[in-house]
Amino acid sequence: MEEETFGPDMPFNYNPGIKSDPEAFLKEMDSIPLFMNSLDDEVIEENPTLAALQALKYDGTPEENAKDFKDQGNECFQAGKHKYKDALQFYTDGIEQKCKDKELNSILHSNRAAVNLELGNFGKVLRDCAKALEYNPNNIKAFYRSGKACYILEKIPEALDCCDRALALDPKNKGVKDLKIKILRRKQELEEKEKRRLQRIAEEEKEKQLLTQTIKDRKINIVSNNxxxxxxxxxxxxxxxxxxxxxxxxxxxxxxxxxxxxxxxxxxxxxxxxxxxxxxxxxxxxxxxxxxxxxxxxxxxxxxxxxxxxxxxxxxxxxxxxxxxxxxxxxxxxxxxxxxxxxxxxxxxxxxxxxxxxxxxxxxxxx
Missing domain, CATH: 3.10.20.90 (Phosphatidylinositol 3-kinase Catalytic Subunit; Chain A, domain 1)
Incomplete structure (x- = not known):
């Protein structure tokens, strides 16, 4: 069985071998007016043709536009950290198309969660994963990313719940199984840490009571006025x-x-x-x-x-x-x-x- 991939979802016809250098590919695409990520307003005003080409990005149906934004977001994510901001924007643009394809909307939210997971924006990860699961309750990657964010935030019960829900859908999913092992290990560490903390508190309380009684036994005249x-x-x-x-x-x-x-x-x-x-x-x-x-x-x-x-x-x-x-x-x-x-x-x-x-x-x- 092919190993599960937990980066943003790639289009069905995506072939990593076509472009060995994602950064060069994105740079090339960004030089084409239709695929430019950003343009100054002055440049667009001075070049009506360029403005028209840029507008073509939104000329398709909401579903077509959303898919295009998803694909561009995936390319940016694969290019590395310096393109994460662009990836977030593309996924957001796709979400804002408000298309009626629930599966696509689920993927867009889940993919945006993947970027925020890398950036450490764990609250945003959880919100996007929740939205992704509203659109598609069987989105395993949304469960995985939500579980990983909860694990990092040490929300252990929630993290385990995410893993269990994902494994109920795909019991052999290696990524989720590995994550669950890490969560269970951390759960044990935290439980042992809490046990030691409670033992220390109990010992300190016992020592405090013994100290108080010992001082009392000395029959010392004590006054406190600070x-x-x-x-x-x-x-x-x-x-x-x-x-x-x-x-x-x-x-x-x-x-x-x-x-x-x-x-x-x-x-x-x-x-x-x-x-x-x-x-x-x-x-x-x-x-x-x-x-x-x-x-x-x-x-x-x-x-x-x-x-x-x-x-x-x-x-x-x-x-x-x-x-x-x-x-x-x-x-x-x-x-x-x-x-x-x-x-x-x-x-x-x-x-x-x-x-x-x-x-x-x-x-x-x-x-």
Missing amino acids: EFLKKYPVQKENAVRLDKETKELLWPVFFLYPEYKESDFISGFNENNTFEEHLEVMFGDPNNPAPWDKDHVYTPDNLNVYFETYSKNGEKTKLLKVPNKMKLKTVLSNSKFTLIDMIPAFIILPKNSKFTDEFIDNFLHKE
Whole structure:
């Protein structure tokens, strides 16, 4: 059986061997007035004979004209991409003849769909194929092209339906059978992808519930007002999270240095780590002090950690000092500690410092 061709329908007497170079053939045809694709209005006005020859294109019956346009559209399509625009115009001209030949109208719409399929105009493909099938419900190529457009658009059920309808008409059609295999393969890929997505959502929800319960078990006083987040925005990936293996909370923590209006952000402060451990990492190297620490007084053994306390109406009331050897978990569970916007923040001040004395004094006596 001869392999099915899914380009535009060729006329019965079409012989590809007659012209080995479609582009040269079209160029030759375009030089003949009767077959010219386009002419300037001025040229036509100046040449009545040429205008008369061009008019002959429409002198036949609607059926004859439509068939001529179809054949010219086929020639353009076979010539390649640079002639697709002309092919579209010829098929459109044929459709506009409004001939009464339903089979021919079906072919014109189906062929125009073939061009738009190559151009990636999939919405137009589907509209033309639907119209082609109105004229001829047995147009296999219209089903094929519609199915291919749906496949590319990942409308898998619709694509399979098109293939099944085509195969009901021609069970051995190789082009349609091959397309259906591709669609079924893609269907399986999409189903597996969706399955993984749903599993991921379920796992994330489970982790979220476990995280919420773990925080609740810590009996932390939590307040959300977004004020801290506005000043110190934190990315979602740096929010508090639960270590899957140890079940320990990892907190986003800010160390604030009011003396220099600087801060450090620790993205995963393990709740069982002490403040001393982090201060040692950050300030323990005497050869690599903080760039803003001009006097080199910010060293682990010369720093105190504080947190602010709040009244019931949300006003800051006191500064409480935290022992450097205390774990973060212990501080967060302290009844006097208020966790603002799920981001623990601590003030770091040097010992025996004039700035520290003034800062604490101003804090205690502010109105």
